[in-house]
Amino acid sequence: MFSVNEIEKMDYNQLIGVVRETNRPPGGMRSIAQIARHGFLSRDSHVLEIGTSTGITAVELAKLVGCRITAIDINEESLVEARRRAEAAGVAHLITFERKDATDTGYPSGHFDMVFCGNVTSLIPDRDKALTEYTRVLKTGGFIGAIPMYYIDVPSDQLVADVRAAIQVDITPLYRDFWIDFFVGADRHEYWLQDYRFDAVPADEVDRFVDDILRRPHLDQLDDDARELLGKRYREQMQLFRVNLSHMGFTTLLVRKEPTDVEPELFTSTAL
Template identity: 25%
Template structure:
């Protein structure tokens, strides 16, 4: 790794963040993706929690927490205290409602915030998790620096994210990928590593979980087929409009790209030295 990772900055950063937040909070996204908006679902979240050595004595920060599914599950599974940071005010409200309705209401809370300017004190968390969201941050270098700042010495960060080996997202996939999640700026695995190492982390775990991405795309394709039939029979009203023909074509193209290893999914952990 000879070059410093690039960052994306500019006046449209806030628009990009808002766009991504709107995708995740939409009812259509929930219909297609379920409660866990990332490949691997809760099972991969729990695995990442194990890698981070979570337990009742740990303070966990969940960055880009969405509507709270992962944070609540990790508190239930490991007994850790969790603060979820989410850019969307709507998602924060829904996440707090879900937490209060759970059996870990005393362990989990959510607040609005920006991953590039985390609203928490320095060296206040034992672990930090960020699932399928780091790729959406306009200034990834700044976000990685923030991750380091808020962790205690020896604290660990755990990322799961989409990886891309092609120079650009193919035009016939851009719609689907933005629709599944805002991943137009997904990076090669080594670039994610570079962001973390440059910030000051020491890498611990690097694993490819491409099958999780393949499974998610296949599940979405199946839901599209079922939803199209139900809509035609007037037995389902989707929250939003969708071009089923185009969506199915893009889903097939995505599956082909994943099989060709143009896209993948990775799990990474690193520690604060």
């Protein structure tokens, strides 16, 4: 299956493909449902999902709405698991999984009713090029569904360095205003958003979660040394993310592609 050397070189996103973790977007099923509802998805919609990982968002959208989804990722191991999950859920006929780069998809302009990118844009080195591509392939009047994560509390330099090493991306601590300003602009107008903060999760709860994941039968194919290393690295990274997320929040955001600008709403309101 995989050797010790191969596992040693894997980043977090590759490891979750191996253990077949359900890699949900921030906010999980609630966020997926909110994006589907507020973005007016229907059975006639065609969604492009960026960074599908092990496929939970694509599968859930297909189950909730019955729409078509084209789901892309750069990690083939994750795509194998995503296809397996779609088959098991009975929605494989609605989803096309493809290995593609988010900055150069090759899809026609104005092709999709929604581009769902979750938090993956923060992991793309050229995020401006990625956003340009999202906008290009989106129909006029369509939505970009994003769930950017950001720091609420300032992290230590050591924490940021540890997260960089785990995900193998040169991240810089970013905050809410950065991401709103990033997604909103040009032909992209803020349509709906909701802010959240991550709950604190005890360390022993993370350990129980990891123990359950590592008991999955397919991991018996690994030799003892490789399985031990996989368990060690996966546990360390999950505990690291527990600490990191305690400093963070996220925004569930829909922006609409609309070339004609209008004046901002003056008489706003607040829910009671």
